[in-house]
Amino acid sequence: MFNESEADEKRYLQWLLARLQRALNRMEERLSAASRDVLDAKRYLWQNAAMLDPAERAAQRVEVSSMIDIGEKNAATRDKLRKLAQSPFFGRVDFRTEDRTDAEAYYIGVHSFADEASQENLIYDWRTPVASLFYDYGVGPAAFSAPMGRVEGEVTRKRQYKIASGEMAYMIESAITINDDVLQKELSAASDEKMKNIVATIQQEQNAIIRNESANELLIQGAAGSGKTSVALHRVAFLLYRFKERLSSRHILILSPNKVFADYISNVLPELGEEPILEMGMDDLAAQALAGVCGFQRFHRQVAELLEGEDDALAARIAHKASIAFVRELDAFLAQAEEVYFEAKDVVVDGVKLDREDLIARYRALRSMPVLPRLDKMAAAIAGSARDEEGDKPSAATSRRILAEVRKMFKYRDALSLYGEFYRATGKPGLFRLRSGKTAEYADAFPLAYVKMYLEGAEPYAFVKHLLVDEMQDYTPIQYAVLAKLFPCKKTILGDGNQSVNPYSSSSLALIRQIFPRAETVELFKSYRSTLEISRFAQRLKRNDKLIPIERHGDEPSIVACVDPAGEEATIRGLIAAFESSEQRSLGVVCKTQSQADAWHARLKDAWPEIDLLSFDSERYRDGICIAPAHLAKGLEFDMVVVPSADARVYRTELDKSLLYIACTRAMHKLTLTYCGELTPFLAR
Ligand SMILES: Nc1ncnc2c1ncn2[C@@H]1O[C@H](COP(=O)(O)OP(=O)(O)OP(=O)(O)O)[C@@H](O)[C@H]1O
Numbered sequence: 001m002f003n004e005s006e007a008d009e010k011r012y013l014q015w016l017l018a019r020l021q022r023a024l025n026r027m028e029e030r031l032s033a034a035s036r037d038v039l040d041a042k043r044y045l046w047q048n049a050a051m052l053d054p055a056e057r058a059a060q061r062v063e064v065s066s067m068i069d070i071g072e073k074n075a076a077t078r079d080k081l082r083k084l085a086q087s088p089f090f091g092r093v094d095f096r097t098e099d100r101t102d103a104e105a106y107y108i109g110v111h112s113f114a115d116e117a118s119q120e121n122l123i124y125d126w127r128t129p130v131a132s133l134f135y136d137y138g139v140g141p142a143a144f145s146a147p148m149g150r151v152e153g154e155v156t157r158k159r160q161y162k163i164a165s166g167e168m169a170y171m172i173e174s175a176i177t178i179n180d181d182v183l184q185k186e187l188s189a190a191s192d193e194k195m196k197n198i199v200a201t202i203q204q205e206q207n208a209i210i211r212n213e214s215a216n217e218l219l220i221q222g223a224a225g226s227g228k229t230s231v232a233l234h235r236v237a238f239l240l241y242r243f244k245e246r247l248s249s250r251h252i253l254i255l256s257p258n259k260v261f262a263d264y265i266s267n268v269l270p271e272l273g274e275e276p277i278l279e280m281g282m283d284d285l286a287a288q289a290l291a292g293v294c295g296f297q298r299f300h301r302q303v304a305e306l307l308e309g310e311d312d313a314l315a316a317r318i319a320h321k322a323s324i325a326f327v328r329e330l331d332a333f334l335a336q337a338e339e340v341y342f343e344a345k346d347v348v349v350d351g352v353k354l355d356r357e358d359l360i361a362r363y364r365a366l367r368s369m370p371v372l373p374r375l376d377k378m379a380a381a382i383a384g385s386a387r388d389e390e391g392d393k394p395s396a397a398t399s400r401r402i403l404a405e406v407r408k409m410f411k412y413r414d415a416l417s418l419y420g421e422f423y424r425a426t427g428k429p430g431l432f433r434l435r436s437g438k439t440a441e442y443a444d445a446f447p448l449a450y451v452k453m454y455l456e457g458a459e460p461y462a463f464v465k466h467l468l469v470d471e472m473q474d475y476t477p478i479q480y481a482v483l484a485k486l487f488p489c490k491k492t493i494l495g496d497g498n499q500s501v502n503p504y505s506s507s508s509l510a511l512i513r514q515i516f517p518r519a520e521t522v523e524l525f526k527s528y529r530s531t532l533e534i535s536r537f538a539q540r541l542k543r544n545d546k547l548i549p550i551e552r553h554g555d556e557p558s559i560v561a562c563v564d565p566a567g568e569e570a571t572i573r574g575l576i577a578a579f580e581s582s583e584q585r586s587l588g589v590v591c592k593t594q595s596q597a598d599a600w601h602a603r604l605k606d607a608w609p610e611i612d613l614l615s616f617d618s619e620r621y622r623d624g625i626c627i628a629p630a631h632l633a634k635g636l637e638f639d640m641v642v643v644p645s646a647d648a649r650v651y652r653t654e655l656d657k658s659l660l661y662i663a664c665t666r667a668m669h670k671l672t673l674t675y676c677g678e679l680t681p682f683l684a685r
Pocket residue numbers: 183186187196198201202203206222223224225226227228229230231496499528529634635636637665
């Protein structure tokens with residue numbers, strides 16, 4: 001058997017490392033030769049510019065730019081080789097096809113590597129078809145899908161390795177899919193500043209999502225810490241590999257909840273050897289869609305208003321606009337608006353007769369067009385075919401006047417006034433309010449964008465071939481209706497109904513399924529982030545009977561009763577000091593609101609000036625000590641979490657409960673809650 005013992009494996013590792021080093025040296029040489037060539041070519045161009053004719057200069061420039069392209073590709077290969085030289089592989093699967101008597105060993109790594117001389121594949125990229133055996137099967141009958149069809153056979157051996165800095169830390173023989181010991185080791189490590197890749201321990205159910213090629217829309221509902229975001233990013237890496245001829249990172253967009261989250265996840269794809277993908281927030285999208293219509297309140301302001309005020313009317317306005325029924329009502333209104341607000345008239349413009357019946361016929365014939373461009377097209381057609389008594393076409397001024405007359409025949413020329421009419425016509429004028437400075441409430445931003453698209457037409461983001469939507473529960477049906485128009489591409493949509501930051505407008509998987517009836521849906525029940533004790537504790541806040549916490553143990557979360565605010569501050573200072581003398585790398589002080597986070601920051605920053613206070617304007621996530629409101633901590637994780645003010649005054653509504661759940665589920669290893677007065681009823685036994 002090939003590389004039978006651990007000693008054989010270690011020898012093989014050294015042999016492989018030597019090959020990698022050789023390839024790396026060659027690549028470095030090639031790169032420095034190429035950079036010399038580029039410099040020489042540029043110098044030549046510069047020194048001989050006067051003597052070269054334009055065609056020669058252009059040819060020389062093309063040559064330089066193609067040399068640079070090749071250089072960039074080689075630099076990317078060098079980076080991959082450098083990574084492999086640290087850790088060439090993490091898995092091995094021996095597979096015997098049905099027609100063979102002996103098995104072949106496949107070593108699985110973050111990238112593929114072939115011996116330059118023999119072209120023999122020594123390491124297989126985790127995304128290759130054969131590597132799926134490693135994630136999907138234990139020892140026994142197995143199969144994988146290859147470009148030439150399904151390959152049946154038997155896995156005869158499986159091994160997992162931890163190799164760091166070229167040294168094999170351990171090797172585990174495992175008969176099952178991914179050995180729990182390896183997963184445990186990965187999960188008990190202290191957090192990193194950025195989200196890390198999970199290629200060595202992808203679970204079977206996660207692999208199925210990553211490698212799903214069939215879904216046009218894939219909806220992933222998963223408990224807190226079930227790996228949704230990690231899986232979605234690995235899925236992107238897989239799709240980029242699988243469809244490399246037609247898909248590049250420039251074609252993929254992620255709609256992320258905020259910039260801190262975008263920064264936190266930004267390393268995963270580069271770690272997997274791919275370029276970062278484009279990122280955008282829903283607010284950015286709304287700003288683009290509403291350009292020229294009106295300003296609008298940002299999402300985090302809506303969250304703050306709901307948390308800090310007791311405005312039932314605001315809650316009612318938000319709730320009304322968060323249902324499927326609202327989208328249907330708006331659709332029905334817009335469908336009839338087309339007829340109701342179009343009033344064709346007989347008019348004569350500078351001698352050109354516009355005939356009512358003819359206008360109606362033209363208007364209806366162009367039904368597939370949005371209303372405003374339709375009117376413009378009608379006017380252009382009328383002006384184009386009109387002739388005066390001398391047989392001359394109308395002048396430009398007359399054409400403009402015809403256009404103005406035709407445009408007047410539709411009563412509403414802008415989204416804001418037509419949207420206002422929607423509320424008047426449906427008898428609910430109180431549900432739409434503009435704030436001062438012509439600013440729409442956040443709940444109106446996407447309905448307004450929808451109405452604008454109805455009037456003017458949508459301009460889809462044609463370059464996007466795959467859209468990733470994280471935190472799907474925070475978006476309403478009307479937002480999805482806008483997304484469907486702007487992104488007619490494949491989509492991966494993920495989230496957790498239990499982690500809503502706005503109970504008046506949160507969307508469950510069932511609701512989103514109604515918007516994308518043909519979507520494939522998957523649910524993830526296993527939670528990897530937190531210890532069993534923390535996961536169980538969080539279940540007191542949001543019960544999920546299907547949740548399977550990972551069997552990883554740690555301290556029981558503690559709830560510390562403090563006599564007064566000064567006592568609570570002293571407790572938190574003690575927890576921070578304990579964190580500093582521990583092995584842990586990140587501590588999150590997660591508060592309910594931004595103003596509480598600001599207040600704690602003000603109280604602690606003298607002693608710990610390096611504390612990072614997260615606000616909606618923050619752009620970066622750093623490890624160390626971080627104070628954040630729960631809605632910004634969503635998606636992040638910390639080795640230790642402290643939740644201050646867990647009292648009955650602060651955490652009392654359903655929304656507060658969601659935020660407390662989010663706060664607690666950010667903890668990987670240790671969780672402490674502090675309070676004065678009466679404990680929140682959500683945690684009282
Ligand atoms: N197969 C796996 N192997 C190792 N670690 C994993 C695996 N799956 C998930 N994790 C780890 O679990 C943690 C949670 O993952 P992730 O943030 O992707 O989950 P999530 O479902 O998006 O969480 P949330 O919704 O609570 O923000 C991360 O530290 C991630 O690295």
